[in-house]
Amino acid sequence: MNRNDLIPIGTLARRTGLAVSAIRYYEERGLVQSVRTGGNQRRFLRSDIRRLSFVLIAQKLGLGLGQIEQALATLPQGRTPTVLDWQKISRALRGEIDQRIQLLTRTRHKLDECIGCGCLSLDRCALYNKEDRAGAAGPGPRFVLD
Amino acid sequence: MNRNDLIPIGTLARRTGLAVSAIRYYEERGLVQSVRTGGNQRRFLRSDIRRLSFVLIAQKLGLGLGQIEQALATLPQGRTPTVLDWQKISRALRGEIDQRIQLLTRTRHKLDECIGCGCLSLDRCALYNKEDRAGAAGPGPRFVLD
DNA sequence: ATGCAAGCTCAAGCTGACTTGAGGTCAAGC
DNA sequence: GCTTGACCTCAAGTCAGCTTGAGCTTGCAT
Numbered sequence: 001m002n003r004n005d006l007i008p009i010g011t012l013a014r015r016t017g018l019a020v021s022a023i024r025y026y027e028e029r030g031l032v033q034s035v036r037t038g039g040n041q042r043r044f045l046r047s048d049i050r051r052l053s054f055v056l057i058a059q060k061l062g063l064g065l066g067q068i069e070q071a072l073a074t075l076p077q078g079r080t081p082t083v084l085d086w087q088k089i090s091r092a093l094r095g096e097i098d099q100r101i102q103l104l105t106r107t108r109h110k111l112d113e114c115i116g117c118g119c120l121s122l123d124r125c126a127l128y129n130k131e132d133r134a135g136a137a138g139p140g141p142r143f144v145l146d
Numbered sequence: 147m148n149r150n151d152l153i154p155i156g157t158l159a160r161r162t163g164l165a166v167s168a169i170r171y172y173e174e175r176g177l178v179q180s181v182r183t184g185g186n187q188r189r190f191l192r193s194d195i196r197r198l199s200f201v202l203i204a205q206k207l208g209l210g211l212g213q214i215e216q217a218l219a220t221l222p223q224g225r226t227p228t229v230l231d232w233q234k235i236s237r238a239l240r241g242e243i244d245q246r247i248q249l250l251t252r253t254r255h256k257l258d259e260c261i262g263c264g265c266l267s268l269d270r271c272a273l274y275n276k277e278d279r280a281g282a283a284g285p286g287p288r289f290v291l292d
Numbered sequence: 293a294t295g296c297a298a299g300c301t302c303a304a305g306c307t308g309a310c311t312t313g314a315g316g317t318c319a320a321g322c
Numbered sequence: 323g324c325t326t327g328a329c330c331t332c333a334a335g336t337c338a339g340c341t342t343g344a345g346c347t348t349g350c351a352t
Contacts, residue, residue, distance in 0.1 A: 097254045108243045
């Protein structure tokens with residue numbers, strides 16, 4: 001409610017470790033919102049520090065900004081989320097991590113089998129399945145075991 | 147030794163599930179080599195099916211082509227690698243997977259702590275450490291927990 | 293009241309990993 | 323001998339996720 005709850009972009013940048021340009025980009029992408037001062041400068045909510053921190057963590061997990069945006073959409077728009085809101089969304093993130101760990105564990109297991117035979121290549125090799133990749137396409141960078 | 151050991155790019159593409167254009171790109175990047183026919187067409191070794199399969203698997207783990215190239219450099223150049231060669235390089239990949247699983251497990255643990263307090267944001271939060279990210283920069287897409 | 297850091301917009305650039313397109317060649321079957 | 327599909331070489335485009343630069347404005351501290 002206080003004026004102090006509104007912070008300029010540079011402060012937000014310092015608090016999150018993000019570049020100012022990155023924050024502007026995120027705003028353009030709709031990941032975060034701002035209001036403008038009379039002089040057309042952005043002002044963010046203090047709670048956006050948390051919001052952007054969430055973005056950073058989710059990114060580390062390999063989520064794209066689109067997915068992150070979807071996750072964030074479950075938070076109250078433009079108003080400070082409660083601790084419960086954050087707990088809920090964090091748990092979703094935990095689910096993501098679980099899945100990735102499982103996938104990696106399975107991959108490791110398959111790889112172990114393959115090391116046994118030295119194959120790595122063919123239809124018999126569980127690691128390497130053409131069908132898996134068929135739908136995976138599109139340009140841009142590839143992500144981990146998606 | 148046989149002429150049949152040399153396969154055209156289309157065959158290699160079909161066997162690996164890669165696009166022809168991707169294989170040409172990999173060749174340009176030095177991930178795979180070819181010889182040319184009298185009519186200037188590429189001919190690959192049959193063992194390059196394995197080589198490219200390795201590339202695909204490593205990519206799924208989030209390795210960049212540069213890293214993959216380095217890994218492949220330990221294989222005999224332009225000659226069919228032995229089963230032992232493949233076992234050795236596969237084990238290196240296993241190490242990568244292990245590391246990633248460990249990192250994810252640690253992250254999950256930290257996240258669990260954070261869910262407890264609903265924080266996600268600040269210096270107190272183990273998940274979120276500015277120093278970690280300080281050196282991570284550079285343009286291009288960000289990769290999983292590197 | 294003035295200096296200067298911090299902010300603004302918009303366009304262009306960059307990396308990684310490819311794809312697409314134009315325009316031309318090669319080779320195997322009929 | 324001719325057609326058809328696989329192959330060739332560039333050059334340019336694409337997508338994500340930003341950064342960089344030019345040129346201009348704001349606003350806090352002295």
